[in-house]
Amino acid sequence: MEEKQPVLELQHVSVGYDSPAGMVQAVNDVSLTIYENTIVGLIGESGSGKSTLGNAIMHLMKNNAVLTSGTIKVMGKDVYSLTKNELRKFRWSQMAMVFQSAMNALNPVLTVEDQILDVFLSHDKSMSKKEAKKRARELMDVVSIDPRYLKSYPHELSGGMRQRVVIAIAIALDPKLVIMDEPTTALDVVVQRSILDKIKEIQKVKKFAILFISHDFSLVSELASKVAIMYAGRFIEVTDSHSLMNAKEHHPYTEGLIRAIPHLTAEEVTIEGIPGNPPNLVELPTGCAYHPRCRYANELCKKKRPEMRHVDTRDIECHLYETVQK
């Protein structure tokens, strides 16, 4: 197997929100490595900390979010050691992000072209406007939008087109890592599919790594080669997507998610949800954060937080697998 270069390295990363009630840990001690030319999925329900992690990687801390511990390295560089200006240059040339809300990611009073030109002209002061315009046209081709829409304002485009413009802006400087924070959530199913196909197609050509954040289980398992499942700020399972769908041993939460997927071919359709609500991050349950909702929970789960164990091809953080191999 060839030696692959790590694009993103998360080491024991914790991110908290500084609130009047004290530090609220939204991301708690997560580690993950993404290698070049791979797609990694990040799944979790609302409030599990997945977007917070995405923003933390980009060093775009909003609402008093702070990196409380750990290191985040992109292309071997510690994102948090860069100065403000270095960071401004580093972002987008090495790592870019596609935001959750395609509808709001574009400035309503500037044309599509101006917003694409801004990327080129902010990063390369020596680039001529003519050259930048040429590059903008090429980008529109890559995302399959007629270049005459360059002169349009965002409100003149459909939701799917806007999201494609956002993707075009994200890949403008050929970053090595693109974080996609629920890029298809605001779109209808048909458009979702075409955007997804486009992302796959571009990724095949440009070979950047993707951290694909979503709460759509089946979407991620189809797209990604590796999937991390997040619950209450922790990775409770990290698995390759093949064993996600086929292997038997999973974290009870993952099991719950799998059971919640409707199967078209199944004769008897029973969809089960996971009982209870996501935990309150201010008052996390003791021990394993999932124990109040877990069907296998026992006394140990309430007292002691399980450690990450390697189970077959997967990493699972659950007491059920502590007896299995280390």
Next chain:
Amino acid sequence: MRYVIHRLGFFVLSLWAAITINFILPRMMPGNPADAMFAKFQGQLTPAALDAMKKAYGIGQSNLWHQYIDYLHGLFTFNWGLSFMQYPTPVSDMIKASVPWTLGLVGIATLLSVFVGTTLGVYISWKRKGLLDNTLPVVSMIFQAMPYFWMALLFVFIFGFKLNWFPMSHGYDPAITPGFNGTYLSSVLSHAFLPGVTLLLGSLSGWIVGMRNNMINTLGEDYVTFAEAKGVSSSRLMFSYAARNAILPQLTSFAIAIGNVVSGSILTEQVFSYPGIGNQLTSAVTSQDFPMIQASFLLIAVSVLVANLIVDLLYSRLDPRIRTGGLRNEG
């Protein structure tokens, strides 16, 4: 372009409505100007004089339609009738004498207030939670909360009467002959200073706080974060992405503010005995000078309409979502 024509059409229609209502309203009131004039002289006029006056005013001699045509004709030839109060000065002369003062004072004070307030609003929202952000909105709000005629009186008392830094009343020193020269202009400026500052302080807070709040909302928008992430410089981020969007709601307030310029700040002009239209209107109302009142109201209505037209057109320049047409599929 269709938008512009549409707005212009709407402007003409509402202008006609304003003019016509201005014609109908006084005619629906009981009595007529000749009777009012007759009563004013308390029996010193003979009934023959009353008849003569009625003829001169055109009362009772023609039908309403003719009067309306005459009125429209007079309107566009600046023949707006004679003032009762300063009979027989034409109303148009009185308006010509007072409007420039109001436009100069209130107009400039309003523009300055909008410009300074909006700029400060942008600045303090950018340096949020800084010293200026914590103090400026509160201080400016205190000034706005004060009744502004009271603030004007206070200023006259302190800076005019006690300290004698600025003149207390009038538009310029009556000892100076008006003309385009330094002494006259500096006299006008020093007379306009106190009323101008009062108007500015009285309205500044709205612009500062309004712009600050719009900015804070806009800075929380995804497109600002996205632009920040893609590496846009902070000045471009602040102006082209944040302020450019945050200024749009301010325009609506601006339309209302410039519409109010001509109606003037009646109280400020009263306190400073400023020779503007507000002062004229007050004395016209107290002396029942109907031609003057009618002309003033018309002027106010027209200026509000013109202000709205200007802002509508400006809005369409600044917000592409207002403009219709543009590139659309196979358009």
